[in-house]
Amino acid sequence: MEIITVERKILEKNDAIASGLRKEFLFRKQFVINLLSSPGTGKTSLIERMAIKTKNIFSTAVIVGDVQTDNDSKRIGALNIPVVQIVTNGGCHLEANLVRDAYKNLLDLKFDLLIIENVGNLVCPAGFDLGEDIKVVLSSITEGEDKPLKYPVVFRNSVALIINKTDLQPYLNCKASGIKENALKVNPSIKVFETSCKTDEGIDEWISWLESKMKSK
Amino acid sequence: MHEFSIAENIIEIIKQTVRASDLEKISSVKITFGKMSNVMPEALHSAYKLLIEDTPLSNSYLSLENSPLIVKCNNCGSIHVVDDFIFNCRDCSSSNLTVDGGDEMRISNITLTNYQE
Numbered sequence: 001m002e003i004i005t006v007e008r009k010i011l012e013k014n015d016a017i018a019s020g021l022r023k024e025f026l027f028r029k030q031f032v033i034n035l036l037s038s039p040g041t042g043k044t045s046l047i048e049r050m051a052i053k054t055k056n057i058f059s060t061a062v063i064v065g066d067v068q069t070d071n072d073s074k075r076i077g078a079l080n081i082p083v084v085q086i087v088t089n090g091g092c093h094l095e096a097n098l099v100r101d102a103y104k105n106l107l108d109l110k111f112d113l114l115i116i117e118n119v120g121n122l123v124c125p126a127g128f129d130l131g132e133d134i135k136v137v138l139s140s141i142t143e144g145e146d147k148p149l150k151y152p153v154v155f156r157n158s159v160a161l162i163i164n165k166t167d168l169q170p171y172l173n174c175k176a177s178g179i180k181e182n183a184l185k186v187n188p189s190i191k192v193f194e195t196s197c198k199t200d201e202g203i204d205e206w207i208s209w210l211e212s213k214m215k216s217k
Numbered sequence: 218m219h220e221f222s223i224a225e226n227i228i229e230i231i232k233q234t235v236r237a238s239d240l241e242k243i244s245s246v247k248i249t250f251g252k253m254s255n256v257m258p259e260a261l262h263s264a265y266k267l268l269i270e271d272t273p274l275s276n277s278y279l280s281l282e283n284s285p286l287i288v289k290c291n292n293c294g295s296i297h298v299v300d301d302f303i304f305n306c307r308d309c310s311s312s313n314l315t316v317d318g319g320d321e322m323r324i325s326n327i328t329l330t331n332y333q334e
Contacts, residue, residue, distance in 0.1 A: 011223070188305070
């Protein structure tokens with residue numbers, strides 16, 4: 001019998017590609033967000049509102065991942081934002097090699113912020129480094145207050161939490177304060193924002209914080 | 218199911234580590250993973266089994282070992298295991314914690330057994 005010592009990280013290949021991307025983003029002075037959430041929380045709507053509100057402040061490009069369709073990239077493209085759609089055909093998360101290949105389509109463009117809209121999934125994407133500066137998790141009032149406790153890893157790995165659809169609070173038992181309380185249990189240092197893409201509540205505060213992060217890169 | 222992707226990566230590292238002619242001698246591959254790696258053991262076993270079918274690795278299996286999520290409280294010095302993902306010190310409730318382990322996912326070793334014909 002022979003035992004070979006290996007001691008290698010299983011995702012080392014992904015991490016190496018992510019590390020290369022990170023260097024590229026730094027060289028090009030681009031701030032990169034990996035936006036994570038379950039389906040239907042409003043990732044694309046948030047990106048749309050951000051694009052409109054920041055068009056005179058900084059420039060944005062988007063890489064969006066979905067299992068099927070290019071619906072999201074069409075919505076974002078309609079705002080004249082450079083966007084690349086990744087269709088995973090069943091893949092439940094994005095990996096660094098997919099982002100690297102998509103990014104090749106953006107190499108000739110100048111932009112300050114890259115948003116990677118991950119596949120809608122609160123489990124699998126959490127563990128894959130895409131070369132981003134920060135992971136941001138988007139939750140919503142329609143999801144219920146216990147999502148941070150049910151999916152702790154994604155909330156633990158994220159620097160910021162955006163609680164969206166606050167305009168629906170009068171009609172639901174779920175409150176943003178409850179989601180926030182649970183998120184802080186699994187990640188005491190997570191920064192929390194409460195937003196509505198319908199009323200624009202909280203969007204300016206989120207953008208202002210994001211700008212300060214971009215400036216300090 | 219990201220366990221499929223993880224199993225693919227495991228197989229690639231095995232092939233980089235062991236000579237092609239020795240792959241069929243592999244009996245087990247020890248994997249160490251932490252609570253924060255989000256790995257479901259049953260799903261990983263199933264994915265690996267599916268991928269090694271009719272290959273030189275078909276006699277091998279994954280031996281999975283959990284590594285605990287350990288926190289050290291920077292307020293009172295308490296060191297303990299966290300099972301429930303609640304990051305407050307169980308002794309003084311402080312959230313000023315240093316986390317050790319928990320998010321790793323690695324291949325520790327590969328065992329080869331010489332099979333007799």
